[in-house]
Amino acid sequence: MIEVLGVKKRYRKKQVIEEVSFTAQKGEITCLIGLNGTGKSTILKGIMGLTPFDQGTVLVDGKPIDLNRVAFVPDHSTFPIHFTIEQCEAFMRDFYPKFDPKLFARLVDEFKLFPEDKLNELSKGTLAKVNLALGIAQDPDYLLLDEPFSGIDVFSKEQIVELFSSDIMEDRGVLITTHEIEDIEYLVDKAVMLNRGRIVREFDVEDVRFIHGKSIVDVMREEYGA
Amino acid sequence: MIIQFNTRAPVYIQVVDYFKKKMALGELQAGEEMPSRRELATELKINPNTVQKAFKEMEEQQLITTERNRPSRVTTDEHVLKRIRTELVDEAVAVFVESIQELDVTMDELVDKIKRQYGEGNINDRSTGS
Incomplete structure (x- = not known):
């Protein structure tokens, strides 16, 4: 389980994260929902220690984060744009001892990627798949994804959604941020809603459907207004 | 599927x-x-x-x-399989009855309409089936 406990973050004069606590379980897909600019990415980067929180604690299975067990997939490529997919892979193999070339090969195959393609030749959807493949091939227990569906074509979305319901993701904990829940309405176990730097709702998605007959979008409408 | x-x-x-x-x-x-x-x-x-x-x-x-x-x-x-069928039919009828009750239709009119429309449906089924 990832536990985010009372974290806060200020950028200059702006308190981006007022105070946030929530958990994400292993073997489940947790979705951090919020309108644009509500601090979703800040929370993921804070968990990874890329831009540390000012206050609060992050625990992964009760211990401080171990980057060999948690992978982060940003919403943009972190590699130079003239790199080929192969070159990205080679870099990752050097950098992450747990990087699994077989798993990467399988993802390349399922996503129908061409390893010799350069990043700057790829569509946004294909680039998102490359980023995702590089993240999953680290074989992490937990995977953090920042807006994986944002601005990509419908078929790439479908391929990514299929991947999340496949054996490749089995037993991994996934924490995903999005402002477009429609794409993953049926994938999510738990929704955590962020508004103005605070958690306003945290709920089991099937429970809310069962007990209140409400969809995630219904709850979003209540929280964020029409 | x-x-x-x-x-x-x-x-x-x-x-x-x-x-x-x-x-x-x-x-x-x-x-x-x-x-x-x-x-x-x-x-x-x-x-x-x-x-x-x-x-x-x-x-x-x-x-x-x-x-x-x-x-x-x-x-x-077999009992379970029969029960499923009964359950599904009951549920569908309940939904239908609830929506038709709002329209204030008499039983005679309703039965008449069902017979006619259901009959037509069956004929269509047969003609596409053969």
């Missing part, structure tokens, strides 16, 4: 209902092997935990049986 999911109802129950319908119609026969949970999740593009929950629910309702490390199978219990 495509299920048009409703976002406001629990997905696992919608999966259970889908299989009930297949069993009632004989598209899934008594004793037939169920698809694997993993395949089903990928095919329906839903959370594997939801499929797991649907299978658990079907086991509890005795619609399917699962032996250790074997694929689940549709029950061979």
Whole structure:
């Protein structure tokens, strides 16, 4: 389980994260929902220690984060744009001892990627798949994804959604941020809603459907207004 | 296989209902092997935990049986299969009656209309079937 406990973050004069606590379980897909600019990415980067929180604690299975067990997939490529997919892979193999070339090969195959393609030749959807493949091939227990569906074509979305319901993701904990829940309405176990730097709702998605007959979008409408 | 999911109802129950319908119609026969949970999740593009929950629910309702490390199978219990059919028909009739009651239709008019429309439906079925 990832536990985010009372974290806060200020950028200059702006308190981006007022105070946030929530958990994400292993073997489940947790979705951090919020309108644009509500601090979703800040929370993921804070968990990874890329831009540390000012206050609060992050625990992964009760211990401080171990980057060999948690992978982060940003919403943009972190590699130079003239790199080929192969070159990205080679870099990752050097950098992450747990990087699994077989798993990467399988993802390349399922996503129908061409390893010799350069990043700057790829569509946004294909680039998102490359980023995702590089993240999953680290074989992490937990995977953090920042807006994986944002601005990509419908078929790439479908391929990514299929991947999340496949054996490749089995037993991994996934924490995903999005402002477009429609794409993953049926994938999510738990929704955590962020508004103005605070958690306003945290709920089991099937429970809310069962007990209140409400969809995630219904709850979003209540929280964020029409 | 495509299920048009409703976002406001629990997905696992919608999966259970889908299989009930297949069993009632004989598209899934008594004793037939169920698809694997993993395949089903990928095919329906839903959370594997939801499929797991649907299978658990079907086991509890005795619609399917699962032996250790074997694929689940549709029950061979005739009573259960009959019960599913009755349940589905009752549910559909309840929905229909509720919507027609709002329109304040007399029983005679209703029965007459049903007979006519249902009859037409049957004729169409036969003509497309042959």
